[in-house]
Amino acid sequence: MAMVLSLFSPRNILVLSLALNVSLILRVMLSDREGHTHSGFSLRERAVAGDGLQSEVHVRHRERLSTSFAASASIEAEDDKERVISVDHGDPTMYENYWQKMGDKAILVIPGWQSLSYFSDKGNLCWFLEPELAQQIIRLHNLVGNAVTEDRHIVVGTGSTQLYNAVLYALSPQDAVEPINVVTAAPYYSSYPLITDCVKSGIYKWAGDAHKFNKEGPYIELVTTPNNPDGHIRQSVVNKTGGILVHDLAYYWPQYTPISSPANHDLMLFTVSKCSGHAGMRIGWALVKDKEVAKKMVKYIEFSTLGVSKDSQLRAAKILNVISDSCEGAAVESFFESSFQLMAQRWKQLRMAAWQSGLFSLPAFPPEFCTFSRRDFEPLPAFAWLKCEGDIEDCEGFLRGKKILTRGGIHFGFDPKYVRVSLLDRDSTFNNFVARLSSIR
Amino acid sequence: MAMVLSLFSPRNILVLSLALNVSLILRVMLSDREGHTHSGFSLRERAVAGDGLQSEVHVRHRERLSTSFAASASIEAEDDKERVISVDHGDPTMYENYWQKMGDKAILVIPGWQSLSYFSDKGNLCWFLEPELAQQIIRLHNLVGNAVTEDRHIVVGTGSTQLYNAVLYALSPQDAVEPINVVTAAPYYSSYPLITDCVKSGIYKWAGDAHKFNKEGPYIELVTTPNNPDGHIRQSVVNKTGGILVHDLAYYWPQYTPISSPANHDLMLFTVSKCSGHAGMRIGWALVKDKEVAKKMVKYIEFSTLGVSKDSQLRAAKILNVISDSCEGAAVESFFESSFQLMAQRWKQLRMAAWQSGLFSLPAFPPEFCTFSRRDFEPLPAFAWLKCEGDIEDCEGFLRGKKILTRGGIHFGFDPKYVRVSLLDRDSTFNNFVARLSSIR
Numbered sequence: 001m002a003m004v005l006s007l008f009s010p011r012n013i014l015v016l017s018l019a020l021n022v023s024l025i026l027r028v029m030l031s032d033r034e035g036h037t038h039s040g041f042s043l044r045e046r047a048v049a050g051d052g053l054q055s056e057v058h059v060r061h062r063e064r065l066s067t068s069f070a071a072s073a074s075i076e077a078e079d080d081k082e083r084v085i086s087v088d089h090g091d092p093t094m095y096e097n098y099w100q101k102m103g104d105k106a107i108l109v110i111p112g113w114q115s116l117s118y119f120s121d122k123g124n125l126c127w128f129l130e131p132e133l134a135q136q137i138i139r140l141h142n143l144v145g146n147a148v149t150e151d152r153h154i155v156v157g158t159g160s161t162q163l164y165n166a167v168l169y170a171l172s173p174q175d176a177v178e179p180i181n182v183v184t185a186a187p188y189y190s191s192y193p194l195i196t197d198c199v200k201s202g203i204y205k206w207a208g209d210a211h212k213f214n215k216e217g218p219y220i221e222l223v224t225t226p227n228n229p230d231g232h233i234r235q236s237v238v239n240k241t242g243g244i245l246v247h248d249l250a251y252y253w254p255q256y257t258p259i260s261s262p263a264n265h266d267l268m269l270f271t272v273s274k275c276s277g278h279a280g281m282r283i284g285w286a287l288v289k290d291k292e293v294a295k296k297m298v299k300y301i302e303f304s305t306l307g308v309s310k311d312s313q314l315r316a317a318k319i320l321n322v323i324s325d326s327c328e329g330a331a332v333e334s335f336f337e338s339s340f341q342l343m344a345q346r347w348k349q350l351r352m353a354a355w356q357s358g359l360f361s362l363p364a365f366p367p368e369f370c371t372f373s374r375r376d377f378e379p380l381p382a383f384a385w386l387k388c389e390g391d392i393e394d395c396e397g398f399l400r401g402k403k404i405l406t407r408g409g410i411h412f413g414f415d416p417k418y419v420r421v422s423l424l425d426r427d428s429t430f431n432n433f434v435a436r437l438s439s440i441r
Numbered sequence: 442m443a444m445v446l447s448l449f450s451p452r453n454i455l456v457l458s459l460a461l462n463v464s465l466i467l468r469v470m471l472s473d474r475e476g477h478t479h480s481g482f483s484l485r486e487r488a489v490a491g492d493g494l495q496s497e498v499h500v501r502h503r504e505r506l507s508t509s510f511a512a513s514a515s516i517e518a519e520d521d522k523e524r525v526i527s528v529d530h531g532d533p534t535m536y537e538n539y540w541q542k543m544g545d546k547a548i549l550v551i552p553g554w555q556s557l558s559y560f561s562d563k564g565n566l567c568w569f570l571e572p573e574l575a576q577q578i579i580r581l582h583n584l585v586g587n588a589v590t591e592d593r594h595i596v597v598g599t600g601s602t603q604l605y606n607a608v609l610y611a612l613s614p615q616d617a618v619e620p621i622n623v624v625t626a627a628p629y630y631s632s633y634p635l636i637t638d639c640v641k642s643g644i645y646k647w648a649g650d651a652h653k654f655n656k657e658g659p660y661i662e663l664v665t666t667p668n669n670p671d672g673h674i675r676q677s678v679v680n681k682t683g684g685i686l687v688h689d690l691a692y693y694w695p696q697y698t699p700i701s702s703p704a705n706h707d708l709m710l711f712t713v714s715k716c717s718g719h720a721g722m723r724i725g726w727a728l729v730k731d732k733e734v735a736k737k738m739v740k741y742i743e744f745s746t747l748g749v750s751k752d753s754q755l756r757a758a759k760i761l762n763v764i765s766d767s768c769e770g771a772a773v774e775s776f777f778e779s780s781f782q783l784m785a786q787r788w789k790q791l792r793m794a795a796w797q798s799g800l801f802s803l804p805a806f807p808p809e810f811c812t813f814s815r816r817d818f819e820p821l822p823a824f825a826w827l828k829c830e831g832d833i834e835d836c837e838g839f840l841r842g843k844k845i846l847t848r849g850g851i852h853f854g855f856d857p858k859y860v861r862v863s864l865l866d867r868d869s870t871f872n873n874f875v876a877r878l879s880s881i882r
Contacts, residue, residue, distance in 0.1 A: 092558075093557055099557070106552070112548060112760060161745065194744060198745075200644050201641055304603060306723065310722065
């Protein structure tokens, strides 16, 4: 054994050992599952496995139904009408399958003595940013070509929600007579107004739909592009003097939309949640041109949470590294290609279901060229902005009657004939959803 | 190899393999250090190793100096006057040594497919709280006897800073004519006023020293006990009708103060940072009696960060588990006993240094019985509230002149003759600090 070990460097052996651990962890989990333990993880895994089994049995029973969509639609029609299906939240659990396939490549090992200090990089303006995460953020943007990173300060946040709060603090004049107005074009992300007015700040306030904004003086305009909830590419709409633009680019990744060019704005927000699917990490980042704005954002995060989880930053660095490696032709499936194929499949299923029902319509998007994947495709948003046609005025209420939970247009400052539907949930949820939708007459 | 493996269960092999990894990680780190790599971690480790070497050489040179304090004092006097020593922040890096000794017991392994969802426990009021962390929090409080956990809701936060923000939101009336006053007795934690007035909330505002508070109407009083910066045990001081009390118990752990009885207040805040030393995790928790208050705190955390890092919650659960095991007589050094001994040693060094200088005084604390360790001892606060005696009016400025960075009394709403000094830094920093302090005449 010692002789064998001497042939390898400690690094080689560590890699081998980690790989061994992965298979062992999997075996232990499997034996736990077989042994009917009751950890949350095992229970969830069993549920997913159960769904898969059900589909399989069904496909055998009716062999003419060859796609998983048709299979689950049929199951749905036969025996699942009472189950509540929630596609309300944009919980990105769809990505679990990809990360399971990555196995040990995406594992993070954190020793107990690591990350005790508050500080990550004392010399950096953003003193709580892990240098490894900063490197991986720049690497990924450069590979995908979706944002300019030169001459930008990176500010890490506890998800892009915290970064949005930090932006409001950083851009609002501290000594103005009136709080600055914050606007965005409807339909807009339903949490923006709630977050903005949460503690009734005296330096900023929510002022609603940018299309209707006609006040004088300074304002902050949020431009979410691709937009949540409707998936459209956006520009600012107010175009008055004194406006400060903030670009929320959470969905500007090539599984959702063609990358047209590197975004090159003063203040851009991104999040791991919608890029890799790791929403539970709570990691986002801002690319900030103005040093003073970046410093104020850092100051806000000190007041808010005194830094950002180092554990999640290290894990985010690991995950982004795996994604970049997969894009550079490592011997694994490309993350963005795999995710793109899944989104394309889901949009196909959803459009088919809406057509089968006849009661719903979906936005149409023209195909565009993607500089990352080098092909033309129609945008495949993370959310569908579904419209109830005909006499149905309250689409959310109508679907709730069918035991489908969605988020109604009113929450997005828009028409209640619309609902937002997440396309990022696990296969079982999504398949049940499209199956039930298709059967609504 | 296969035959050998078949003698063990996958669990046995996993434990062995993890242990192997620890030694490999250490070897890789060591070879990195020898090979002059430039990662932040290796650089810091080299610096610490360098200090150790210097001390060793020095002790050999002057054999009559037997304690590490005396050794480093002498080094200081001879050759280190120009180095800036910062004891300003309460960065708890002192605890790194203990966690290094714990080795693989405190390692966390997170597979890439874990923790994608926003949700940790959908059925729980605090839907983003990892159940394993909740269990470990209750277990540790029950073992230490420092807080009642029965009939309490646990709300997890991104450090206790976020929980403080959440408390303000949850306790402030939303529709009052005036914002509610927030007070605490001076000297108080220097960040409280800055956090409270950060975005000029219309529902709460900082109202300063509780001793001077004489307004009518509702108010929130913070009771930090043991107190930051001065280490004293505190009660509320306002005692008017309409007051709501919040107890910040970050330092109510048996390495800092005798545990007299389980704290039994309506709203209590704790943080991993000062308990185990893992400040970089950014994990704190609140024990909340009133369900509606807990729900509002959860709502605030949704608006602020849409949950709390799952990775850090899982790691915190692991670390608290190791601490509890160590208290229950597992075959490792008790965390609290080890930390208590270190704090006792440091306070001894600090009192000696202040006495040697003759220019400083420190608070005196009567010994009390600790129900956890079953002995009497004088409190050993995480911070020393150091007073410059004689004509020195600006103690922070005076010490800055000696290249010692501290935080002056003015930041704590108090007399500038005082400064706050952290006792939780690494050995090298602390030893250099006491050495330099002792030589000031």
